Amino acid sequence: MQYLETIKALDGELYNLKYHQKRLDETIKNSNIILKDIVLPPASGLFRCRVVYDAKNYEVTYHPYKKKNIKTLKLVCDDEISYARKYCERSAIDVLMQKKSFCDDILIVKNGLVTDTSIANIAFKYKNNWLTPKKPLLAGTTRARLLQNHKIVEEDISVKDLENFTQVALMNAMIDFDIIPNENIREIIC
Missing domain, CATH: 3.30.470.10 (Aminotransferase class 4, branched-chain amino acid transferase, N-terminal domain)
Incomplete structure:
Protein backbone atom coordinates (compact mmCIF):
# COMPACT_ATOMS: atom_id res chain seq x y z
CA MET A 1 0.00 0.00 0.00
CA TYR A 65 0.32 24.88 -7.60
CA LYS A 66 -2.81 26.61 -8.83
CA LYS A 67 -5.72 26.75 -6.39
CA LYS A 68 -9.03 25.23 -7.45
CA ASN A 69 -11.88 27.73 -7.34
CA ILE A 70 -14.54 26.01 -5.24
CA LYS A 71 -17.80 27.89 -4.75
CA THR A 72 -20.36 25.07 -4.64
CA LEU A 73 -20.51 21.64 -3.00
CA LYS A 74 -22.78 18.72 -3.87
CA LEU A 75 -23.94 16.56 -0.96
CA VAL A 76 -23.19 12.88 -1.65
CA CYS A 77 -23.85 10.00 0.72
CA ASP A 78 -21.70 6.90 1.16
CA ASP A 79 -21.96 4.93 4.41
CA GLU A 80 -19.17 2.51 3.42
CA ILE A 81 -16.38 4.88 2.39
CA SER A 82 -13.15 4.70 4.36
CA TYR A 83 -10.09 6.94 3.95
CA ALA A 84 -8.45 6.90 7.38
CA ARG A 85 -4.93 7.27 5.96
CA LYS A 86 -3.85 9.49 3.09
CA TYR A 87 -3.66 6.72 0.51
CA CYS A 88 -2.57 7.20 -3.07
CA GLU A 89 -5.54 4.99 -4.00
CA ARG A 90 -8.62 7.25 -4.14
CA SER A 91 -11.00 5.33 -6.38
CA ALA A 92 -13.90 5.46 -3.87
CA ILE A 93 -13.63 9.26 -3.78
CA ASP A 94 -13.30 9.40 -7.57
CA VAL A 95 -16.57 7.45 -7.90
CA LEU A 96 -18.33 9.94 -5.63
CA MET A 97 -16.91 12.85 -7.64
CA GLN A 98 -18.85 11.59 -10.65
CA LYS A 99 -22.01 12.60 -8.77
CA LYS A 100 -21.07 16.27 -8.36
CA SER A 101 -23.28 17.39 -11.24
CA PHE A 102 -22.66 21.10 -11.96
CA CYS A 103 -21.05 21.73 -8.55
CA ASP A 104 -17.34 22.37 -8.08
CA ASP A 105 -16.73 19.61 -5.50
CA ILE A 106 -18.56 17.18 -3.23
CA LEU A 107 -19.37 17.17 0.48
CA ILE A 108 -19.33 13.57 1.66
CA VAL A 109 -21.94 12.41 4.17
CA LYS A 110 -21.35 9.12 6.02
CA ASN A 111 -23.95 7.61 8.34
CA GLY A 112 -25.88 10.88 8.35
CA LEU A 113 -22.87 13.00 9.33
CA VAL A 114 -20.88 15.46 7.25
CA THR A 115 -17.22 14.41 6.78
CA ASP A 116 -15.00 16.07 4.13
CA THR A 117 -14.88 17.30 0.56
CA SER A 118 -12.91 15.34 -2.03
CA ILE A 119 -9.76 17.39 -1.36
CA ALA A 120 -10.17 19.11 1.98
CA ASN A 121 -11.47 19.03 5.50
CA ILE A 122 -14.31 21.45 6.13
CA ALA A 123 -15.48 23.87 8.81
CA PHE A 124 -18.74 25.74 9.31
CA LYS A 125 -19.26 29.02 11.11
CA TYR A 126 -21.87 28.99 13.87
CA LYS A 127 -22.20 32.26 15.76
CA ASN A 128 -18.54 33.09 16.58
CA ASN A 129 -17.14 29.55 16.33
CA TRP A 130 -15.82 27.47 13.48
CA LEU A 131 -16.99 23.86 13.78
CA THR A 132 -15.38 20.91 11.98
CA PRO A 133 -16.76 17.38 11.75
CA LYS A 134 -15.75 15.19 14.68
CA LYS A 135 -15.50 12.19 12.31
CA PRO A 136 -13.71 13.32 9.14
CA LEU A 137 -12.71 10.77 6.53
CA LEU A 138 -9.12 11.95 6.89
CA ALA A 139 -7.72 13.88 9.85
CA GLY A 140 -5.76 16.43 7.83
CA THR A 141 -2.61 18.22 8.94
CA THR A 142 -4.11 21.72 8.71
CA ARG A 143 -7.15 20.52 10.65
CA ALA A 144 -4.84 19.07 13.35
CA ARG A 145 -2.93 22.36 13.64
CA LEU A 146 -6.10 24.46 13.84
CA LEU A 147 -7.60 22.15 16.47
CA GLN A 148 -4.40 22.30 18.52
CA ASN A 149 -4.42 26.10 18.30
CA HIS A 150 -8.13 26.25 19.28
CA LYS A 151 -9.14 27.96 16.01
CA ILE A 152 -11.74 25.28 15.24
CA VAL A 153 -13.86 22.94 17.41
CA GLU A 154 -14.95 19.36 16.68
CA GLU A 155 -18.68 18.59 16.56
CA ASP A 156 -20.91 15.94 15.03
CA ILE A 157 -22.52 17.75 12.10
CA SER A 158 -25.62 16.33 10.43
CA VAL A 159 -27.05 17.42 7.11
CA LYS A 160 -29.94 19.16 8.88
CA ASP A 161 -27.40 21.20 10.90
CA LEU A 162 -26.15 22.84 7.70
CA GLU A 163 -29.04 25.31 7.67
CA ASN A 164 -27.78 26.77 10.98
CA PHE A 165 -24.37 27.82 9.64
CA THR A 166 -23.46 31.14 8.08
CA GLN A 167 -20.15 30.37 6.34
CA VAL A 168 -18.08 27.48 5.02
CA ALA A 169 -14.30 27.10 4.97
CA LEU A 170 -12.14 24.45 3.35
CA MET A 171 -8.79 23.48 4.81
CA ASN A 172 -5.85 21.48 3.56
CA ALA A 173 -2.08 21.77 3.35
CA MET A 174 -2.13 23.93 0.23
CA ILE A 175 -4.97 26.37 0.96
CA ASP A 176 -4.69 26.51 4.75
CA PHE A 177 -8.08 27.82 6.02
CA ASP A 178 -9.95 29.15 3.01
CA ILE A 179 -13.38 30.71 3.56
CA ILE A 180 -15.72 30.28 0.60
CA PRO A 181 -16.77 33.85 -0.22
CA ASN A 182 -20.53 33.66 0.15
CA GLU A 183 -22.64 34.58 3.15
CA ASN A 184 -25.51 32.32 2.05
CA ILE A 185 -24.65 28.70 2.79
CA ARG A 186 -27.71 27.55 0.81
CA GLU A 187 -25.98 28.75 -2.36
CA ILE A 188 -22.81 26.83 -1.52
CA ILE A 189 -24.43 23.47 -0.72
CA CYS A 190 -26.19 22.27 -3.89
Missing part, protein backbone atom coordinates in the same frame (compact mmCIF):
# COMPACT_ATOMS: atom_id res chain seq x y z
CA GLN A 2 1.28 3.45 -0.91
CA TYR A 3 0.61 6.59 1.08
CA LEU A 4 0.89 10.26 0.28
CA GLU A 5 1.88 13.52 1.92
CA THR A 6 1.19 16.81 0.15
CA ILE A 7 3.33 19.61 1.54
CA LYS A 8 3.11 23.28 0.67
CA ALA A 9 6.33 25.03 -0.36
CA LEU A 10 6.50 28.75 -1.08
CA ASP A 11 9.81 30.22 -2.24
CA GLY A 12 11.67 27.22 -0.83
CA GLU A 13 9.98 27.29 2.60
CA LEU A 14 8.06 24.18 3.71
CA TYR A 15 4.85 24.70 5.68
CA ASN A 16 3.65 22.78 8.73
CA LEU A 17 6.26 20.06 8.30
CA LYS A 18 5.96 18.74 11.86
CA TYR A 19 2.30 17.83 11.26
CA HIS A 20 3.17 16.00 8.05
CA GLN A 21 6.01 14.17 9.79
CA LYS A 22 3.69 13.16 12.63
CA ARG A 23 1.11 11.75 10.22
CA LEU A 24 3.80 9.88 8.27
CA ASP A 25 5.18 8.42 11.52
CA GLU A 26 1.69 7.34 12.61
CA THR A 27 1.08 5.76 9.20
CA ILE A 28 4.37 3.85 9.02
CA LYS A 29 5.63 2.85 12.45
CA ASN A 30 9.42 3.01 12.83
CA SER A 31 9.81 4.80 9.52
CA ASN A 32 13.25 6.04 8.55
CA ILE A 33 11.76 8.78 6.34
CA ILE A 34 12.62 12.25 7.63
CA LEU A 35 10.72 14.77 5.53
CA LYS A 36 12.98 17.74 6.23
CA ASP A 37 15.89 15.74 4.78
CA ILE A 38 14.16 14.54 1.60
CA VAL A 39 11.83 17.40 0.60
CA LEU A 40 13.98 20.07 -1.05
CA PRO A 41 11.62 22.32 -3.03
CA PRO A 42 12.52 24.89 -5.69
CA ALA A 43 13.70 28.21 -4.26
CA SER A 44 11.11 30.31 -6.06
CA GLY A 45 7.37 29.86 -6.54
CA LEU A 46 4.45 28.02 -4.98
CA PHE A 47 4.74 24.23 -5.17
CA ARG A 48 2.82 21.16 -4.08
CA CYS A 49 5.50 18.76 -2.83
CA ARG A 50 4.17 15.23 -3.28
CA VAL A 51 5.78 12.49 -1.19
CA VAL A 52 4.61 8.98 -2.12
CA TYR A 53 5.85 6.36 0.31
CA ASP A 54 5.46 2.90 1.78
CA ALA A 55 7.35 1.04 4.50
CA LYS A 56 10.56 0.83 2.44
CA ASN A 57 10.58 3.41 -0.33
CA TYR A 58 9.65 6.99 -1.11
CA GLU A 59 9.51 9.34 -4.09
CA VAL A 60 9.32 13.14 -3.96
CA THR A 61 8.00 15.24 -6.84
CA TYR A 62 7.29 18.97 -7.11
CA HIS A 63 4.34 20.48 -8.96
CA PRO A 64 3.54 24.18 -9.50
Whole structure:
Protein backbone atom coordinates (compact mmCIF):
# COMPACT_ATOMS: atom_id res chain seq x y z
CA MET A 1 0.00 0.00 0.00
CA GLN A 2 1.28 3.45 -0.91
CA TYR A 3 0.61 6.59 1.08
CA LEU A 4 0.89 10.26 0.28
CA GLU A 5 1.88 13.52 1.92
CA THR A 6 1.19 16.81 0.15
CA ILE A 7 3.33 19.61 1.54
CA LYS A 8 3.11 23.28 0.67
CA ALA A 9 6.33 25.03 -0.36
CA LEU A 10 6.50 28.75 -1.08
CA ASP A 11 9.81 30.22 -2.24
CA GLY A 12 11.67 27.22 -0.83
CA GLU A 13 9.98 27.29 2.60
CA LEU A 14 8.06 24.18 3.71
CA TYR A 15 4.85 24.70 5.68
CA ASN A 16 3.65 22.78 8.73
CA LEU A 17 6.26 20.06 8.30
CA LYS A 18 5.96 18.74 11.86
CA TYR A 19 2.30 17.83 11.26
CA HIS A 20 3.17 16.00 8.05
CA GLN A 21 6.01 14.17 9.79
CA LYS A 22 3.69 13.16 12.63
CA ARG A 23 1.11 11.75 10.22
CA LEU A 24 3.80 9.88 8.27
CA ASP A 25 5.18 8.42 11.52
CA GLU A 26 1.69 7.34 12.61
CA THR A 27 1.08 5.76 9.20
CA ILE A 28 4.37 3.85 9.02
CA LYS A 29 5.63 2.85 12.45
CA ASN A 30 9.42 3.01 12.83
CA SER A 31 9.81 4.80 9.52
CA ASN A 32 13.25 6.04 8.55
CA ILE A 33 11.76 8.78 6.34
CA ILE A 34 12.62 12.25 7.63
CA LEU A 35 10.72 14.77 5.53
CA LYS A 36 12.98 17.74 6.23
CA ASP A 37 15.89 15.74 4.78
CA ILE A 38 14.16 14.54 1.60
CA VAL A 39 11.83 17.40 0.60
CA LEU A 40 13.98 20.07 -1.05
CA PRO A 41 11.62 22.32 -3.03
CA PRO A 42 12.52 24.89 -5.69
CA ALA A 43 13.70 28.21 -4.26
CA SER A 44 11.11 30.31 -6.06
CA GLY A 45 7.37 29.86 -6.54
CA LEU A 46 4.45 28.02 -4.98
CA PHE A 47 4.74 24.23 -5.17
CA ARG A 48 2.82 21.16 -4.08
CA CYS A 49 5.50 18.76 -2.83
CA ARG A 50 4.17 15.23 -3.28
CA VAL A 51 5.78 12.49 -1.19
CA VAL A 52 4.61 8.98 -2.12
CA TYR A 53 5.85 6.36 0.31
CA ASP A 54 5.46 2.90 1.78
CA ALA A 55 7.35 1.04 4.50
CA LYS A 56 10.56 0.83 2.44
CA ASN A 57 10.58 3.41 -0.33
CA TYR A 58 9.65 6.99 -1.11
CA GLU A 59 9.51 9.34 -4.09
CA VAL A 60 9.32 13.14 -3.96
CA THR A 61 8.00 15.24 -6.84
CA TYR A 62 7.29 18.97 -7.11
CA HIS A 63 4.34 20.48 -8.96
CA PRO A 64 3.54 24.18 -9.50
CA TYR A 65 0.32 24.88 -7.60
CA LYS A 66 -2.81 26.61 -8.83
CA LYS A 67 -5.72 26.75 -6.39
CA LYS A 68 -9.03 25.23 -7.45
CA ASN A 69 -11.88 27.73 -7.34
CA ILE A 70 -14.54 26.01 -5.24
CA LYS A 71 -17.80 27.89 -4.75
CA THR A 72 -20.36 25.07 -4.64
CA LEU A 73 -20.51 21.64 -3.00
CA LYS A 74 -22.78 18.72 -3.87
CA LEU A 75 -23.94 16.56 -0.96
CA VAL A 76 -23.19 12.88 -1.65
CA CYS A 77 -23.85 10.00 0.72
CA ASP A 78 -21.70 6.90 1.16
CA ASP A 79 -21.96 4.93 4.41
CA GLU A 80 -19.17 2.51 3.42
CA ILE A 81 -16.38 4.88 2.39
CA SER A 82 -13.15 4.70 4.36
CA TYR A 83 -10.09 6.94 3.95
CA ALA A 84 -8.45 6.90 7.38
CA ARG A 85 -4.93 7.27 5.96
CA LYS A 86 -3.85 9.49 3.09
CA TYR A 87 -3.66 6.72 0.51
CA CYS A 88 -2.57 7.20 -3.07
CA GLU A 89 -5.54 4.99 -4.00
CA ARG A 90 -8.62 7.25 -4.14
CA SER A 91 -11.00 5.33 -6.38
CA ALA A 92 -13.90 5.46 -3.87
CA ILE A 93 -13.63 9.26 -3.78
CA ASP A 94 -13.30 9.40 -7.57
CA VAL A 95 -16.57 7.45 -7.90
CA LEU A 96 -18.33 9.94 -5.63
CA MET A 97 -16.91 12.85 -7.64
CA GLN A 98 -18.85 11.59 -10.65
CA LYS A 99 -22.01 12.60 -8.77
CA LYS A 100 -21.07 16.27 -8.36
CA SER A 101 -23.28 17.39 -11.24
CA PHE A 102 -22.66 21.10 -11.96
CA CYS A 103 -21.05 21.73 -8.55
CA ASP A 104 -17.34 22.37 -8.08
CA ASP A 105 -16.73 19.61 -5.50
CA ILE A 106 -18.56 17.18 -3.23
CA LEU A 107 -19.37 17.17 0.48
CA ILE A 108 -19.33 13.57 1.66
CA VAL A 109 -21.94 12.41 4.17
CA LYS A 110 -21.35 9.12 6.02
CA ASN A 111 -23.95 7.61 8.34
CA GLY A 112 -25.88 10.88 8.35
CA LEU A 113 -22.87 13.00 9.33
CA VAL A 114 -20.88 15.46 7.25
CA THR A 115 -17.22 14.41 6.78
CA ASP A 116 -15.00 16.07 4.13
CA THR A 117 -14.88 17.30 0.56
CA SER A 118 -12.91 15.34 -2.03
CA ILE A 119 -9.76 17.39 -1.36
CA ALA A 120 -10.17 19.11 1.98
CA ASN A 121 -11.47 19.03 5.50
CA ILE A 122 -14.31 21.45 6.13
CA ALA A 123 -15.48 23.87 8.81
CA PHE A 124 -18.74 25.74 9.31
CA LYS A 125 -19.26 29.02 11.11
CA TYR A 126 -21.87 28.99 13.87
CA LYS A 127 -22.20 32.26 15.76
CA ASN A 128 -18.54 33.09 16.58
CA ASN A 129 -17.14 29.55 16.33
CA TRP A 130 -15.82 27.47 13.48
CA LEU A 131 -16.99 23.86 13.78
CA THR A 132 -15.38 20.91 11.98
CA PRO A 133 -16.76 17.38 11.75
CA LYS A 134 -15.75 15.19 14.68
CA LYS A 135 -15.50 12.19 12.31
CA PRO A 136 -13.71 13.32 9.14
CA LEU A 137 -12.71 10.77 6.53
CA LEU A 138 -9.12 11.95 6.89
CA ALA A 139 -7.72 13.88 9.85
CA GLY A 140 -5.76 16.43 7.83
CA THR A 141 -2.61 18.22 8.94
CA THR A 142 -4.11 21.72 8.71
CA ARG A 143 -7.15 20.52 10.65
CA ALA A 144 -4.84 19.07 13.35
CA ARG A 145 -2.93 22.36 13.64
CA LEU A 146 -6.10 24.46 13.84
CA LEU A 147 -7.60 22.15 16.47
CA GLN A 148 -4.40 22.30 18.52
CA ASN A 149 -4.42 26.10 18.30
CA HIS A 150 -8.13 26.25 19.28
CA LYS A 151 -9.14 27.96 16.01
CA ILE A 152 -11.74 25.28 15.24
CA VAL A 153 -13.86 22.94 17.41
CA GLU A 154 -14.95 19.36 16.68
CA GLU A 155 -18.68 18.59 16.56
CA ASP A 156 -20.91 15.94 15.03
CA ILE A 157 -22.52 17.75 12.10
CA SER A 158 -25.62 16.33 10.43
CA VAL A 159 -27.05 17.42 7.11
CA LYS A 160 -29.94 19.16 8.88
CA ASP A 161 -27.40 21.20 10.90
CA LEU A 162 -26.15 22.84 7.70
CA GLU A 163 -29.04 25.31 7.67
CA ASN A 164 -27.78 26.77 10.98
CA PHE A 165 -24.37 27.82 9.64
CA THR A 166 -23.46 31.14 8.08
CA GLN A 167 -20.15 30.37 6.34
CA VAL A 168 -18.08 27.48 5.02
CA ALA A 169 -14.30 27.10 4.97
CA LEU A 170 -12.14 24.45 3.35
CA MET A 171 -8.79 23.48 4.81
CA ASN A 172 -5.85 21.48 3.56
CA ALA A 173 -2.08 21.77 3.35
CA MET A 174 -2.13 23.93 0.23
CA ILE A 175 -4.97 26.37 0.96
CA ASP A 176 -4.69 26.51 4.75
CA PHE A 177 -8.08 27.82 6.02
CA ASP A 178 -9.95 29.15 3.01
CA ILE A 179 -13.38 30.71 3.56
CA ILE A 180 -15.72 30.28 0.60
CA PRO A 181 -16.77 33.85 -0.22
CA ASN A 182 -20.53 33.66 0.15
CA GLU A 183 -22.64 34.58 3.15
CA ASN A 184 -25.51 32.32 2.05
CA ILE A 185 -24.65 28.70 2.79
CA ARG A 186 -27.71 27.55 0.81
CA GLU A 187 -25.98 28.75 -2.36
CA ILE A 188 -22.81 26.83 -1.52
CA ILE A 189 -24.43 23.47 -0.72
CA CYS A 190 -26.19 22.27 -3.89
